[in-house]
Amino acid sequence: MRETLNMVGITKPAAQQELLNLRFANNKGKRIHNQFFWERALIYLMLILFSAAALVPLLWAVSSSLKTPEQIFLFPPRWIPNPIRWENYRMAWTMAPFGRFLLNTSFLTIVITLLQLATSCLAAYAFARLQFPGRDKLFLLYLGTMMIPGQVTIIPNFILMKFFGWVNSYKALIFPAVFNVFGTFLMRQYFLTLPYELEDAAKIDGCSRFQTFLRIILPLAKPAVAALTIFVFRNEWNSFLWPLIIINDTKRMPIQVGLAFFRGELHTEWEVLLAGANIALIPIILVFLACQKYFIKGVAVSGFGGR
Amino acid sequence: MIVTNFFQGLRNSLFGKTPTQRRETRTAWLFLAPNLLGFMLFTVFAVGMAFWLSFQEWDLFNQSNPVGLANYIRLFTGDPDFMRALYNTVYFVIGVVPVGAVLSLILALLVNQKIKGVSLFRTALYVPVVTPTIAVGLIWVWLYNSDFGLINSFLSQLGFSQTPNWLTSSTWSKPAIVLTNIWQNAGYYMVIYLAALQNIPDQLYEAAKIDGATRWQQFSRITLPLLSPTTFLVFVMKTMGAFKIFEAAYIMTEGGPGGSTETIVYYIYKNGFEWFRMGYAAAIAWVLFAIIFLCTLFQFKIQKTWVYYE
The missing domain is CATH 1.10.3720.10 (MetI-like)
Known part of the structure; x- marks a missing residue:
């Protein structure tokens, strides 16, 4: 490695060392990058789960409020009401x-x-x-x-x-x-x-x-x-x-x-x-x-x- | 002469010695007036009156009767309903405070990561905090519905053959209210923890990394100790809040089934505004204050043993 650097004309030891460091850092960086990927994936997964727990009750209330009486008691529950019944809001009003x-x-x-x-x-x-x-x-x-x-x-x-x-x-x-x-x-x-x-x-x-x-x-x-x-x-x-x-x-x-x-x-x-x-x-x-x-x-x- | 001196002395101590000081005092009282008027009437006077009321028997319509300590004595010796309300409230405090604090800390650690889209998650997690308990309580009644609720249908899809009757069962009604309360407040304490996390200097972690500390060591030796004043604050605030749970119980269960979710504040409301026992309700309110005060005092006393101040 050092020889190669000498050959291309980089002869100062400090500069050589710097380039070597860079190389190692890059190698290490790749490994860290990989580790970061899984860590990030886990963080995103948890964030998505917790955010879903925070929002699902509210979204479910919106979904249910737009259903017909038959749809609301369906099992297993359906998320998207079909047909959408705006009538419920008029009735409440x-x-x-x-x-x-x-x-x-x-x-x-x-x-x-x-x-x-x-x-x-x-x-x-x-x-x-x-x-x-x-x-x-x-x-x-x-x-x-x-x-x-x-x-x-x-x-x-x-x-x-x-x-x-x-x-x-x-x-x-x-x-x-x-x-x-x-x-x-x-x-x-x-x-x-x-x-x-x-x-x-x-x-x-x-x-x-x-x-x-x-x-x-x-x-x-x-x-x-x-x-x-x-x-x-x-x-x-x-x-x-x-x-x-x-x-x-x-x-x-x-x-x-x-x-x-x-x-x-x-x-x-x-x-x-x-x-x-x-x-x-x-x-x-x-x-x-x-x-x-x-x-x-x-x-x-x-x-x-x-x- | 003496009289003039007396009045001058009084003026000097009430309004200041020099004309400039006196002018400033006048200005200050003008600035204070609107606030002070309300404070004196609706807080100071009201507190005094509540104290007086707690030694009376009064239904708002007839003459009030001084009864001495009878209200307080009855509370602790002859009122099983109060004891039940006290038990329920303590249950809520114990159920809500530690779990809620840990959850908020986890959320704060997650949204403190420097990753893309993190502010979106912060927003999502904070939404429940701004929601009114009454409207949200009705929504949770629907979620807890034993036959068609989302929670039980989720549980039965997971393979549970027997699902709880939540709000209509006296075993599950309390956990249900605890869960709703944690759901609603987690985001608030998350933000408090987040602010504290962002105040921890990065150098500490860098130094620890150089010394070869693992992630867990960094968390337990740097993050947790430096967060401990915040944890203390969160515990004190959450305890105060949990002792005053009322709206969720009012709208979700009306204190039922069988009084299993009737809290102290609910019992104050019932005594004062359903049964018009003003004196008795005031006495319960003072007992609630005493309990909250003692709990806070206790928390302050034991903080030396675990809170780390730099």
Whole structure:
């Protein structure tokens, strides 16, 4: 080998060694490559199996909701419905006021998300960036209540709503939800990491505190705002226990409560009930697929307080 | 003079000494106001009221009656339904937490590989996390259907002649809810583990390779110890979550059959909003808080023995 290299005019020992190394590396590389192939195949296989386990229940629900009553009880089960029966969705839609439910949930989700973001960011700014007596004690009180499960406060809050005469109203769904200890905590932690120089510069330029907050701090905190938006949005779309307790008028029910309420009516036919479940399910999945980056980043940003 | 001094002192300690400080304090309270108002009413006041309620007997309509510790005493000495709910809840916690954590770790290791299409798998595995439990619960009722459900038809195709009656059998109803819960939450903790995995520096693995460490040694001596703070976090979060299981039981089994899936939160709901025993429901809620608190405290205490902090 070395002779060959000498012959072709590569005479420097270092260069020769380098080429030899390259050769060996290539040999070794091939073996490693082979090993990688099987390892990769195994990883793909496992990923496919786990992903199938994650998606099959949902896909099966879609498939079943498009079947005729005869097809749904076929054994062994068939995946592709034939004929496809969209009728089930129309039936579900007429048996329960799904349009109204979706409208209620969309309205509530948007209003609560916006209000909660506003109150959380404002308070977080005061906790993170302003000096005032008692600040840290008050923040400690906020943190302390994060440990207490919502089930403790749900009974007194129900009584409060009754006292205000708000039972069965949107007010009872909106007002207790517009402030959020977790959101305040999350935003405060993020605001603390932002540099002070910009804020000082804004102060010198004569910006008021509120202008600084709105023009400087909030735009810098976009990742945290996005994470919190997704977090609140998901919680509100899926919220159940509180609206279950407070709302019994079908006109004001959010979608999950409405679905549970009309379960009996829909359940005469499995495919219709599943169509109903899918109506309550598909919008949030579509939103997730459209902004999945933020959903997944949100977990990493927030970490705590999920479920 | 003394009076003026007193008020000045009060002002100084409440709002700050200089005019600038006082202005900042005013601004701060304006920023805080909307949040603080809700916090004071719906959290601080509500917690106090829940505490008061737990020593009362009240059906919402008549005058409330102070009963001292009677609610708490009855919970632990004269209420087999509560004991059953407690047992069921503990069953769920034990069933969900370790298995769910291990599964999430495996998923995170898989989606942490640098291979093509891995983000697609991440998305697929995360989809169940965003789904609402009520809608998904109904879907799982259909999957668990003993005659026509996908799960039993799969099992019988595998050759099992006897398949469980899942949600209608008091033996299988609890495992069924555990499985659904793990299915729904695995992706969430996968992402938490994934973030932690990506924080482990590559050099550590390279150094280990040079020293001739096998893949398993790299995993058990580098990955696992460096992930242990995350594992601790996952255990604490999952435990808190599992103690509050309610929606799945409400929609899938209504706590049945025979109360076999009635959880503590379900029992709070029934007492408070079906039977209007407000005081009793509040007492159960406090007991739930105490249990979760003690469990978390215990986890924090024993973390020294197994969590590795750099």
